[in-house]
Every structure is written in structure tokens, then in C-alpha cells.
Amino acid sequence: MAAFKETKLPANAPVAAKALGWVDDRFPLTKLWNDQWGQYYAPKNFNFWYIFGSLAMLVLVLQIVTGIFLTMHYKPDATLAFGSVEYIMREVPWGWLVRYMHSTGASAFFIIVYLHMTRGLLYGSYRKPRELIWLFGFAIFLALMAEAFFGYLLPWGQMSYWGAQVIVNLFGAIPFIGDTLSLWIRGDYVVSDATLNRFFAFHVIALPLVLLGLVVAHLIALHEVGSSNPDGIEVKEHLGADGHPLDSIPSHPYYSTHDIFGVSVFLVIFSAVVFFAPEMGGYFLEYNNFIPADSLKTPAHIAPTWYFTPFYSVLRATTADFMYVLMAAIAAYVVFIWLKSRLSFKTKAAIAVVALIMIVGMLPSVLDAKFWGVVLFGASVMIIAGLPWLDHSPVKSIRYRPHWHKYVLILFGVSFVTLGYLGTQLPTATFTMLAQLCTLLYFSFFLLMPWWSTMGTFKIVPTRVTFHPH
Amino acid sequence: MNFPKKLIAMLALLPCLAFASEAGHPLDKAPARESLSSLQNGAKLFVNYCLNCHAASSMRYNRLKDLGLTDEQIKNNLLFTADKVGEMMTTALRPADAKAWFGVVPPDLSVIARAKASGAGTGSDYLYTYLRTFYKDDTRPTGWNNLIVPNVAMPHAMWQLQGVRTVKMVEEKDPHDPSKTVHKFAGFEQVAPGTMTATEFDTATADLVGYLEWMAEPVAGKRKQLGVWVLLFLAFFSVLAWRLNASFWKEVK
Numbered sequence: 001m002a003a004f005k006e007t008k009l010p011a012n013a014p015v016a017a018k019a020l021g022w023v024d025d026r027f028p029l030t031k032l033w034n035d036q037w038g039q040y041y042a043p044k045n046f047n048f049w050y051i052f053g054s055l056a057m058l059v060l061v062l063q064i065v066t067g068i069f070l071t072m073h074y075k076p077d078a079t080l081a082f083g084s085v086e087y088i089m090r091e092v093p094w095g096w097l098v099r100y101m102h103s104t105g106a107s108a109f110f111i112i113v114y115l116h117m118t119r120g121l122l123y124g125s126y127r128k129p130r131e132l133i134w135l136f137g138f139a140i141f142l143a144l145m146a147e148a149f150f151g152y153l154l155p156w157g158q159m160s161y162w163g164a165q166v167i168v169n170l171f172g173a174i175p176f177i178g179d180t181l182s183l184w185i186r187g188d189y190v191v192s193d194a195t196l197n198r199f200f201a202f203h204v205i206a207l208p209l210v211l212l213g214l215v216v217a218h219l220i221a222l223h224e225v226g227s228s229n230p231d232g233i234e235v236k237e238h239l240g241a242d243g244h245p246l247d248s249i250p251s252h253p254y255y256s257t258h259d260i261f262g263v264s265v266f267l268v269i270f271s272a273v274v275f276f277a278p279e280m281g282g283y284f285l286e287y288n289n290f291i292p293a294d295s296l297k298t299p300a301h302i303a304p305t306w307y308f309t310p311f312y313s314v315l316r317a318t319t320a321d322f323m324y325v326l327m328a329a330i331a332a333y334v335v336f337i338w339l340k341s342r343l344s345f346k347t348k349a350a351i352a353v354v355a356l357i358m359i360v361g362m363l364p365s366v367l368d369a370k371f372w373g374v375v376l377f378g379a380s381v382m383i384i385a386g387l388p389w390l391d392h393s394p395v396k397s398i399r400y401r402p403h404w405h406k407y408v409l410i411l412f413g414v415s416f417v418t419l420g421y422l423g424t425q426l427p428t429a430t431f432t433m434l435a436q437l438c439t440l441l442y443f444s445f446f447l448l449m450p451w452w453s454t455m456g457t458f459k460i461v462p463t464r465v466t467f468h469p470h
Numbered sequence: 471m472n473f474p475k476k477l478i479a480m481l482a483l484l485p486c487l488a489f490a491s492e493a494g495h496p497l498d499k500a501p502a503r504e505s506l507s508s509l510q511n512g513a514k515l516f517v518n519y520c521l522n523c524h525a526a527s528s529m530r531y532n533r534l535k536d537l538g539l540t541d542e543q544i545k546n547n548l549l550f551t552a553d554k555v556g557e558m559m560t561t562a563l564r565p566a567d568a569k570a571w572f573g574v575v576p577p578d579l580s581v582i583a584r585a586k587a588s589g590a591g592t593g594s595d596y597l598y599t600y601l602r603t604f605y606k607d608d609t610r611p612t613g614w615n616n617l618i619v620p621n622v623a624m625p626h627a628m629w630q631l632q633g634v635r636t637v638k639m640v641e642e643k644d645p646h647d648p649s650k651t652v653h654k655f656a657g658f659e660q661v662a663p664g665t666m667t668a669t670e671f672d673t674a675t676a677d678l679v680g681y682l683e684w685m686a687e688p689v690a691g692k693r694k695q696l697g698v699w700v701l702l703f704l705a706f707f708s709v710l711a712w713r714l715n716a717s718f719w720k721e722v723k
Contacts, residue, residue: 282588
């Protein structure tokens with residue numbers, strides 16, 4: 001370790017410069033700023049899709065700050081919780097604004113994160129060497145879902161209560177330990193005061209800590225390997241005389257000003273919802289949640305908030321009849337792997353064994369459809385993490401992939417949105433069938449990606465980024 | 471039918487299904503109520519007819535000052551279930567008695583206008599229809615029944631205003647199952663007149679519902695007023711941010 005060296009500034013240097021020098025000698029403040037933002041060189045060809053990372057950061061801060069103020073007045077007690085939310089809405093000065101910002105912020109967070117992930121899908125942002133960035137991001141998504149789920153119980157309305165009841169009961173589908181496990185999560189035989197208290201603890205401290213840690217990891221990993229761009233080119237392959245990539249610019253001031261503009265447009269949309277449609281037609285604040293939780297009255301229609309409904313639809317689509325379709329699909333997929341993949345014999349054999357166990361498990365007398373519904377529900381979320389290894393396309397960006405790949409992405413998007421819509425509706429025979437179709441499309445998109453992503457005629461990827469000066 | 475045909479048929483029928491899920495008696499559109507005098511009249515009806523059994527435990531009496539009333543006016547005319555204007559709108563009905571008399575504890579009405587919104591209409595539409603579709607039914611313990619909440623536990627609280635009505639039902643074949651019949655609503659029949667004409671009663675109910683809507687979110691008006699200024703500021707700020715961004719980016723070649 002080098003000896004401590006004090007920065008020597010002339011006696012007439014500004015006090016701020018001296019203070020910064022004093023700090024920099026003891027803590028890498030200027031270095032951190034430069035590494036993470038000030039001198040962080042990012043490709044200059046970012047487009048619209050590249051704003052959502054900063055926006056997610058903004059909403060995270062917004063949720064934490066509004067959350068702190070809500071915690072000052074909210075009562076995590078089954079007899080007081082519902083009333084305390086109304087107290088915030090009516091009696092606490094500006095409480096209504098803080099609460100609407102928080103409730104709208106939750107939905108905004110998911111919209112932003114879904115768009116952020118779409119960007120990754122469009123431009124192959126998760127491809128080597130950015131797999132870990134994707135995994136950290138995926139973990140953020142998981143933590144965010146848990147955070148939203150725990151938070152949704154807190155207003156203690158009917159939908160809070162029964163939504164939590166349904167989701168916790170899902171753990172009951174796990175063989176042998178299921179019932180004990182869901183009892184352990186609830187802390188009671190039904191969702192109750194004990195559940196509310198622990199969900200409050202998770203929502204206000206445990207998960208925010210995890211989220212913040214993961215965001216730091218996500219950003220450090222990103223700034224280590226550098227950002228990708230809409231052309232999917234590695235800008236570090238063309239360095240200038242100053243050692244920085246020729247096609248990159250320092251984030252400050254260029255992306256600082258860019259983000260300020262993006263943030264202001266976002267705030268226009270966000271405020272329009274907060275001030276004019278905080279319920280957003282029953283999607284952001286569900287109507288039934290204005291009725292206090294009642295353990296004796298099950299609502300006719302329990303729908304989770306919209307951001308969970310695509311996955312919830314997969315769960316509901318897994319009916320007993322659908323098991324036969326799934327068994328056939330699994331068998332077909334294994335045959336396909338044996339014929340078409342270049343995996344080793346051992347891997348293929350392992351896949352066949354797992355598939356056989358699954359098919360046997362799907363027989364009506366072995367494990368019921370509820371269990372497999374939970375498995376598919378979990379798989380529909382987890383499979384997103386696999387993208388870096390499922391995508392085998394020779395180019396990263398959709399710009400240089402065969403034209404029809406766009407339609408594959410659109411079909412996937414339509415299936416996802418349709419699943420989301422169906423999850424908010426009462427299941428009917430027709431809706432269930434549509435959800436089953438979309439479920440198959442959803443999984444096919446991922447599971448067949450190693451093949452379809454390599455098919456077709458790819459365009460020539462330019463060596464330098466496409467950029468039109470403003 | 472083969473699968474593709476089935477799928478096409480299914481997609482074509484989607485819109486019908488969306489409406490079918492909202493079956494039942496259709497909701498009337500609640501007339502908008504914005505004038506303070508209507509809302510004050512609604513408040514008067516509310517404390518006279520609703521607060522006997524229902525509470526509005528999140529609502530402070532003196533919040534009625536937002537409707538242009540003074541503490542004195544509230545105290546002298548509307549303060550039925552509390553001693554001070556700073557208290558909440560509680561009810562005199564004890565939960566145990568309610569359970570014995572009606573079978574249920576009447577729900578708190580603080581946010582009822584928000585809770586009753588659905589795909590079929592706004593919460594106000596629901597309440598406006600509900601309060602105007604009570605009818606005499608001697609088979610019910612209270613003697614009253616309701617079109618949109620069949621076998622409702624609540625009696626017709628405003629029957630003296632509306633008078634007594636019975637309902638005409640016709641038997642019709644069930645459109646989904648020809649072997650069954652369904653009872654279909656075919657109109658009300660006025661048996662005894664009330665103190666109000668039908669039009670007056672509709673107006674009064676609309677005032678009451680307007681009040682309930684106001685009470686569900688007293689800040690709603692202020693929220694929208696403030697929203698206009700916030701959006702104007704943000705629009706202006708966006709223009710500045712846009713130009714700031716452009717001034718930096720013009721040097722990027």
C-alpha cells in the first residue's frame with residue numbers, strides 16, 4: 001500500500017476545491033462519480049428505448065421517499081390499516097398526493113421495467129458479455145414483484161386480502177410440505193394480522209434493501225463492461241486517440257441532459273395519472289379494494305393487479321384437460337431436441353429423463369393440475385432469466401436480424417399482453433382456451449429460441465454505429 | 471369444428487363475452503352533481519336517511535365546510551350522531567343490534583362510491599340505480615327487495631319520499647336454456663304515493679349520490695385543479711429540457 005499523499009492545492013484555491021481534495025484523499029468521491037457517470041463513456045446512438053433505465057431509477061427513489069412518508073401515518077394492524085389509509089387520504093396534509101404517487105408509482109415501475117426488458121429483447125442487450133447485467137436485472141424484477149405483492153396487502157382492502165390469500169395458497173400445491181409452508185408464510189391459518197405485520201416488514205425494509213443492493217450490482221456490472229446500443233456493436237473495438245471508444249460520449253453532460261428531458265416527459269404522463277385518473281379505470285387501484293378486508297366474504301372475482309396477470313393467466317390456463325396438451329408438447333420438444341440439437345448425448349439423455357418424469361407426474365393420478373399450474377407459473381417468470389443462453393442469433397440487434405424475427409417478437413408481445421388482459425377477466429371456457437394458446441406461444445418463444453434465432457438471412461452488421469447528428 | 475375454425479369463432483365472439491359478463495339489471499347513468507347547493511342537499515339527506523344505520527367513519531363532520539357550510543350550520547342542522555363538529559360521522563346503531571335486526575352490519579359509507587364502481591358503470595351509477603330500484607316484497611323479512619341487489623338486507627330507507635312500489639315480472643324462456651324460464655323485470659307499479667313525485671325523488675337521489683361521491687374523495691376537486699397547474703409547469707419544463715438537450719447534442723457529430 002502506497003503511503004498517504006495529501007493533495008496540495010495553492011492557498012488561494014476555492015474552499016470547495018480544497019474540501020473536495022480533502023475528501024478525495026480519503027474516499028474516492030471524484031473517482032466514483034467519473035467511473036459511474038461523469039466520465040462513463042456510452043454509445044452516442046441511444047434511442048427512445050434507452051431512457052427506461054434512468055426512469056426506473058427515478059421511480060425507485062420516488063417510491064422510497066413517498067414510502068417513508070406513508071410509513072409515518074400508516075398502521076400495520078388489521079383493525080386499523082384500512083382506516084389509516086383513508087386517514088392519509090383525508091387528514092394528513094398532502095397525504096393524498098403522497099399516497100397516489102406511491103400507488104401510481106408501483107404501476108409505473110412495472111410499465112418501465114417491462115419496457116426496459118423489451119429493449120433488452122429488441123437489441124440483444126443481454127448477450128455476452130452482459131449476461132450478469134441481465135441476471136441482476138432479472139433478480140431486480142423478482143424482488144420488485146415480491147415488493148409489490150407484499151405492499152398490495154397493506155391497504156387491507158378486499159382485493160389486498162384475497163389476492164394475498166390466493167397467492168400464499170399457491171405454496172400449498174407443493175407436495176408434502178405445501179400446507180405447512182403456506183401456514184408458515186401466513187403465520188396463521190388465514191391471512192390475518194400476523195400476515196399483515198410480516199408483509200409490512202418485508203415491504204418497508206427487507207425487500208427495499210435487497211432491491212437497492214441489486215440495483216448497485218446491476219449498475220456496477222453495466223459500467224464495467226459498458227453499455228450496448230441499438231446496433232448491437234461493441235463500441236470498445238474502435239478506440240480513439242484518447243483511449244475512449246470513438247462512437248461513445250461521456251454520460252455527463254450528454255446523457256444527463258438527455259435523461260432530464262426524458263424524465264420531464266415521463267413526469268407529464270405520471271402526473272396526468274396521479275392528478276386525473278389515480279384509479280386508472282380500476283387497474284392501478286382496484287375498486288374492490290375500497291371495501292375493507294373481510295375474511296368471511298370471498299369476492300366473486302379475485303384478480304391480481306395488472307402487472308402480475310400475464311403470469312397469473314398461465315397459472316389459470318393449466319387445467320386438468322390442458323395437461324394432455326402439455327404432455328404432448330413436452331414429448332414433442334424432447335424429440336425435437338434429439339433430432340435438432342447439437343447437445344451432448346449425456347445432456348440429451350438427462351433432458352429425456354426429466355421430461356419423462358414430468359410426463360408421468362402430469363398423469364391425473366400422480367400430481368394434480370394445480371401443482372403443475374404453480375410450476376408453469378414459476379417457470380413463466382424464471383424462463384426470462386435464460387435469455388442470454390437461449391438466444392443463439394449471430395447478431396445482437398433486431399436491426400440486422402431477418403425481417404420475420406420482428407413478427408416473432410410481435411407475436412410474443414401479443415401473447416404476453418393477451419395473457420395479461422385475460423388475467424384481469426373472469427375465466428370462461430373461451431378465455432381459458434385463448435389463455436392456453438397464449439401460454440403455448442409464450443413458452444415456445446423461449447424454448448424454441450435456440451433454433452429460430454439462428455434461422456433466416458442476417459444482414460451485415462456495420463463496424464461503426466448508425467448515428468444522425470441532431 | 472376443427473381448431474382453426476373454433477379459434478376464429480372464438481375471437482369473433484370476444485366482444486360479446488365482454489358484455490355478457492356484465493349481465494343483470496342495467497345501471498342508470500347518475501346525473502352529475504357539482505353545485506354546492508345540490509351537494510348540501512345530498513349531505514342533508516345523508517345524515518337524515520343513511521347515518522341512522524351506516525357510519526362514515528373516515529369522514530369528519532367539519533369537512534362539510536368544503537361544501538360551503540359553516541361550523542354553526544353543521545352543528546345546528548347536521549350533527550346527529552356526535553357532539554362536536556370535529557368528530558367522525560359514526561352511527562348510533564350498535565353492530566350487535568344490526569346483526570340481530572338485519573343479519574349484517576351495514577357497511578361503512580366513507581368510500582362506498584369508489585368501492586361500487588365496476589365494468590358496468592361508475593360507483594355513482596350503481597348507487598343511483600340501487601337507491602331507486604327498491605320495491606315492496608312481502609316474502610322478505612324487511613318487506614323490501616331490490617332489483618340490482620336481489621334479496622338485499624337493507625330496507626327502503628327513503629320509502630316515505632318515494633312511496634310504495636311493487637314490481638311487475640314476466641316469465642320468459644331462458645335464452646341459454648330453453649327448458650327453463652327466467653323472471654324478467656317489466657316495470658314498477660306505484661301502490662301508495664310518497665311525499666315526492668318520481669322526478670323529485672330522482673333529483674333528490676342524484677343529490678345524495680353526488681354527496682356520496684364527493685365524500686368518497688373530498689380532495690378530488692382540489693386534486694384536479696392542482697393537476698392543471700402541475701401539468702402546465704411540467705409542459706413548460708419539458709420544453710426547456712428539450713432545448714437544453716438539443717443545445718448540448720448539437721456538438722455531437
